Amino acid sequence: MNATNPDQINVILATDCGSTTTKAILIEKIDGHYRQTYRGEAPTTVEQPVADVTAGVINAATEVGELAGRRLVDEQGQLIRPVKPAGEGQPAEGCDIYISTSSAGGGLQMLVTGVVREMTAASAKRAALGAGAIVMDVIASNDRRKPHEQIQRIRELRPDMILMSGGTDGGTVEHVVRIAELIAPAKPQPRFGSGYRMPLIYAGNKEAAGLVREVFDDTVELSVVDNIRPVLERENLGPARDRIHDLFLEHVMAHAPGYDKLIAWTDAPIMPTPGAVGDILQQIAKARGINVVGVDIGGATTDVFSVFDGADGNPVFNRTVSANLGMSYSISNVCAETGMPNVLRWVHFDMDERELRNRVKNKMIRPTTIPQTLEALVFEQAVAREALRLAYIQHREFATTLKGVQQQRTVGDTFSQQKGGQSIVDNMKLDLLVASGGVLSHAPRMEQTAAMLIDAFEPEGVTELAKDSIFMMPHLGVLASVHPQAALEVFERDCLIYLGTCVAAKGRAKAGKNCFRYEISGEPINERGEMACGEIRRFPLSIEETAQIVIEPARGFDVGGGPGKRIEREVRGGEVGLILDARGRPLELPEDRDNCRSRVERWSRDLRLYSE
Template sequence: MSVKTTKVIVCRSCGKVMKDPSDFASGDLAHELCSNCTDEFGVQKRYSQIVKETKEFLIKQLSISDIEAEKMAKENVAKMPIWAHRQEELLAKKKIIITDVGSTTTKALLLTRKDNKFIHTDVQYSPTTVEKPFEDVNIGVFKAIQKLEKATDISLLAIDSIESSLKFKDEVLYLSTSSAGGGLQILVIGLTMFDSASSGKRTAYGAGGVILDTFAIDDKRSSLEQMQAMGILHPDIILMAGGVNGGAVSSILRLGEILQLANPKPKFGEKDEIPLVFAGNEAAQTFIAGLFQKKFDLYIVPNIRPTLEEENLQPAREKIHKLFMENVMEQAPGYAKLKACVADDIIPTPTGVIRALQLVSESLEENIMAVDIGGATTDVFSNIMGDYFRTVSANYGMSYSISNVLKDSGKENLKKWLPENFDLNYALNYIGNKMLYPTFVPQNPHQLTIEHAIAREAISMSKQQHMQMNFNTKQVGFLDKLKSTRDDLEKITEAFYIEKALEAKKFHMHDINILIGSGGVPAHTENAQQALAIIYDGFRPEGITEIWKDRHFISPHLGKLSAIDETLASEILTKDCYDKIGICIRPMNKKWKDNLAVMDLEIDGETSQIKTGEVHYFSNDEGKDRAISIILHKGFFLNSETRNFKFSSDLPIFIDTCRELDFAKENNAMQLYELKDDPAPLENDYLGFTRKKTIKSGVQKHLVELPYEGTILAEIDDEV
């Protein structure tokens, strides 16, 4: 007699039995968590999110009070296996180490228990070891933790721990985030450049992709040129879109045939097939499956342009985002060994940052935008009226992607951030060498000035992508202007709309209350003024805005910690993570004229009149609280509510009343960069990175072949 057994899969968090693909996180049958316990990208929700959702469910089902529902929700969640286990594990530990393995730098944070409470103890840095000759991320982690041991005189690693095999003492809880391994390179194919190809680009950018090239039937290249261009690329993934649902399929299939003949090869030889995500006309899905199923790792998702007027980017973005995160983390050398050391899942660095941002915005109830400038990517996050958004600009970074920033911004935009008479050729050479040697650290004020200039452009372009991908803009109509309580302001500011099925929320840039800068550049400026200027110049806020910076760039660490203890993470975040570095005031007006009175300003009894075309920085070295009064003159606005402002603050005040950016005035007001002597030759600073090589002479042959037999139209000795 045979007995048939059935494997039962339960969610590691809540214990729910998972049977259908819809039960699993992101529809992934290999995932350990259910769809209820994870967000749209398959990452586990925070404790407070699960409590809130459970509370709302209980109120709806049982019609009980808010207080009673919250109590029941916390009791229910506390019984869930994963949360009960985490609290027990945390109580058993005396030290917590959290690392963030970045593309260029590995940062290690140490928390130690004192008086039955964990406190921030130290942060140490070490170069990330993904490049030759190391090619093992564990080495960089090991060295960063060794620095923690030396700085604090606390033993953390086990006696038998070595660089390539991390082991910790029993009293240590180890967690990590990671963004090592570089970005995901995507080839985008659409039917037309304006419609589906444009939607495809927004999808790829929003999911964190580096776009290698974009192809369409109207991209001004012949079929042969498209085929040749596709053939020399080595994408990690191909996104193909095109056609509205129910439309013609012939043009899509034509592009598919060109791709098939081009036969692009994977970046890494061990991969047999390149993943291809098809997000086009539903009527073409059967044909696409027949064309590509044996040649590519094919994924079919809903159409990103179901109609000419409608976009549906989210399903394709989620699929690509999932592949992006897997690619970034899994391909980092030594990642599998690191994964075996942690007490909880390693999460992507951007996920850690956005979780930290959620904690701050929920506690303050403010509209917040934040930027994280990394070596390979620049990520922008926002919390607007309770909705959270994130974009990964994988083309823009400070090391691996630094040349992409220069290419897309242009030399002139770089030059406007450099002091007068700065040698532009020196700046261009520095940027090229930084791309070749991404772990290089600036050695003098000139190099620091170049990196700050690039950071401003990276933030500016990433912010623009963030706004385009997440929000719609609409022309304000005549009747809307008449109905507006401050119609003058509506005429001069752009409105952004958060579109949802049943609602459309509107906001302006002057509604953003706090801007936060994270990453190596703002964290390691020479002074607070430089960090303030980088964040302000990159975002160009309007109205009154507080500027913060991530002091040690530990927001991803605390975002990860929130998965274990949300209260502890929130306390350290507000106390030890962020520095408030200034308040920026930038008024708005429709008609700017020279030497026009903008505002009457009073700071602790000292009054001054600010006129158009001026930049002022009122420092506060003593850090004392000051009473500030602003009375705006006619035609100028800081928000839509009032022209008179009174508040107190211990922060420096930065005021910009220039219609267009004037960096010379900003530099003079804040004394950002004083470059007296010319820098030493650039090659001197790179001696430790470059190896002496002998130049070999000889003949090099380069063979170019068509993917199919062609006709030679030239004779021997013809000039071609």
């Protein structure tokens, strides 16, 4: 890795090595600003017959180079670095830095342990997920499994590494050692390469570290880091996350085909793809001082990321992976979990249930197919709404304040004693909602993406909607570790496609009654009027435009200022524009199928989702 001065970085090549494709982007400094200029894609070559991930990287980089008219790969199949300025008749060549993320081969898979499932085990899970891992299982003292069942489970799993936590500093030793004594005899085998020792990170009670060390033999590579919960009132995820990243490179990546070469090429440590996405969202939330939710819906899983202010006012990052919610491999599970009637409520025309089931199974066995008819598209987007909704519910349940913390009360709390572990995800405080993943990013119309986000996440108050244009967030996440300014500039200018702003009223809507009054003033539009409950309306407001809005909600409705209180804001436009949503929160659809269909049809017409 080359240590480069950020001021001298003008051309950046970034790749994301996914399971199927390797995506490369080129970022160049143009007129003093960093811009993403070209993008290339090639099949990932981690599997046989090539079995060398760098081959896919070279292919993708070559494509980008051809598009950019700039040679990035030399004759020996090596990336050209640093930049060679243009000479006589010779265009400029190479890049200043090369960075990469990876989720090839299923990404980073981890086993997590803790003493109490909702306390240290939950913190360990947060650390693992935040580092971009997939958590295969959580072993805890109160997971209601017998010791032999726990040992059996550990044996069955083949994680890339194990994160052990438990006990506060000076807290329980007995429980921690007991869990270590479950892992040691189970002798978990690593997923890649039988020759290397299973990496195990111990981030629990420091007083138990010595005893834990005694329990494990040489089959485990034990590394001890600071306690993840030194006291129950505070979470200290940083050291454990950093160690996960280190071990990911040292052990997991080093044993995947070609990764040793790739590690040598990169100018910053390779990061797991979801970890990089989380990093860039945190950077954005910090830089703009906002609360952000990001979602990446894939074929098998759906990742939800959020950055919200925690109980102490500091931003808290959370990530969840809904392993069984996706649009192809997991589509059957989505339908089973939510039920076909829930999927159908988003469809504005009659559909035969048998036909629907056929569609679901076809999508599952042919995951790469894309909808060929309008019916197929509407159905797929209905499933996406439900998958996103379920994933977000899971995320809200996971992203909570810390449990096991002593509360300070006054007599005023007599009838309003809030339980610990409340969700920190508050849709009213949400400022930016970012979408990525095929069904969202590649929807034929931007309005459809916006509608899917609004229906699934039910943002309240004023929320900006955006989508990741070409799933660039992972590249920018790792770039942020080298050149934060470049990452932020590209994120704002090229990564995000702003769809517009959604203004939604919170409250139970009774059809026909007034929900709120609005006044929109700006260069392109000057409108005022009333929104009746159950209505949704779109006003064109392009990306570069802003407008001043004044919203006066009716009694019982809240748009961010409090129930019945007016707000005045400047809102940003986008590809879709400004959306006023008076359908109420929580969003309720009529149970009667005919009513539901006619209502969804009206919404679809108002937003011009499928027809002009």
